[in-house]
Amino acid sequence: MRAVLLSLLLVIRTISVCLAQSTGNLSGGFESNSVYYINDKAPDAASPDDRFGSNNFLKLDYTKGKFSAGVVYEAYLPVLQGLPSELSGQKITFKYASFQDEKLTVTVGDFYEQFGSGLALRAYEERLLGLNNSIEGVKVAYRLNDFMQLKAVYGRPRKYLQRAESQLRGLNYKLEVSRLFGWSKSAVSVEASYVNRYERYTGTSESVNPNVNLFSFQGQLQRGAFSLKGEYVYKTADPAIYNDNMQKDGSALLLEAGCNKDHTGVLLTVRRLEYMDFRSSRSTVGLTEVANYTPALTRQYTYAIANLNPYAAQSNGEAGGQLDFFHFFPEGSLAGGESGLNFSANGSAYYNLMGTAETGFSFTQTGKTLFYRDLNFDLNKQWNSRLKTTLVFSSQTFNPESIGEKGGSYHAQIAVADIVYRFNQKRSLRIEAGHLYKKQQDRNWASLNLTYELAPSWSFFTSDLYNYGGNGVHYYNAGASYSRSATRVALQYGRNRAGYQCAGGVCRLMPAYTGANLSLTCSF
């Protein structure tokens, strides 16, 4: 491995010296997350035989005029706990060459892509979860004129550090209707997509079709303060491990309606999913081999105590929605006072589908099993140039059935106070205090986080998440970070609880661990 690294670094050095004397542009990024695990019995934290885990990513791009090319090198030395063990070793996992002008884009090699809202196809990367389903093949995008675009993709999706034994093909057509007719007051567009996955079948069942097809139709309208968006996806039967080998067609419906006027915004989102789990291979159970994107459409909190039981969408059967409301009470108003007040509220609820697989599911009615509900609001107030406060309240109901566990639903009431005080232009202190009240499961939690920040580079924090009434464990952490230009280094030490780690609405169960974590990101 050392030889590979040294060779790679020599190549980088040679390229960079050459580029210093010629045209073209070399850029890149580096990300490293390393953990040294400590034996700690209290939170059931298991430390691996090799106490060290390290995920590393090096990305290099070269651009000259309309041409670009690049690689991504990944090294798991070894992979961090909780991520798939198949991510072991090191490899150049992403390489591409691309041509782009104002009308045509052609990419050969690896690429990411999303059609519409991603319900039919989404190839993307989420390093925190060890998720990367980039496609290796060809992508062509052609802008026929000012209002029409056509995209085509063909290739094999990534499976850990290898490629899946399937092919994905897709076509996407987008028409900007308002540009076509010269409408200036409205923006209207429609989009249609087709996606096919072919995976050879060598079993004995005659009912398994090696082809799975998805058809997607999307429309979007914006006029003045109002916006409306909808997408419908139809998916042919895809009997696979991830849907208990059901020989059933799938469908998805997504509707969004919003209005923003003056200081107020309202947004309603409704979604129904039926057998929409779609992965790169019939035999996969892993999260990392998804081929489309059906995230939980709920609020994701920035406070750990409010995210202890996040919802994971039920791609094979779920119906529900969420409503968001935002309002700014301006300066001088009764509620706004001298510097205004931000108020936001959100509510979401998701149920099972009404019906059974045998008799079919209702399209218009939900079932009676509640998977998740959250009602919450925020008050955000800048009192003066020094003091800012945020108050958050959330009432959550979580059904463990949604993550495959038994037991009744939990009901949690959560409150968080977030205070930022600026001593002067460079120094500030942030205090976050939270409490979660719950009668069931692991009962009550309390949290405290103190962060001292020294602009523009330094940040120091210490925090504790205490499960009182449950296992009585303190999940303490302390650390510091330093940022300069596009480089950021962070070091922290502490105890981390087992639980779902979510990024972009996709969640993975991560084990508890205690240890020191060093992370570095830089771009150049």
Added chain:
Amino acid sequence: MKPAMTVVFTILFLIINFKVEAQRVLPQLTVNTLSGSAVNTRDLLKDQQPVVISFWSTICKPCLEELNAIRDHFEEWKPETPFKLVAVAVDDNRFSAKVRAFSSAGRWPATILLDQNQDFKRALNVNAIPQLFLFDQAGNLVYTHTGYVPGSELQLQKALKDLHSK
């Protein structure tokens, strides 16, 4: 601990090697406006003004704080150091519908763009958000900073002043 040494060696090599030799320009690619229309990123330079690009997300608290801080100083800085502010939301479909409401509630004096496929973010090698870029009128990168702590915006003001005094 051999792997750790390899990682440290690699990091040091990259930082030393590239801080002096690499350069960046505003890449050319297509992103969407809030109404769904396609925009070429090089068109952001059409106003012949320096462009400040902030990559943000509706679930990133420091990102929102940074944009609020720039908003609070915008009118004060503008006469001496005029610039165009562009806020690029990297939210995927889960949160992209909220971008319009967030940006409206934030009252940011910015052009809002959606980078749902994260092509723009990858092209500028953004590993963590918020990350802020300042490009001159020709599209050359003159300043960048990752992360936000209260007061960081003053570094941007200094970079703008340096750029305008050239």
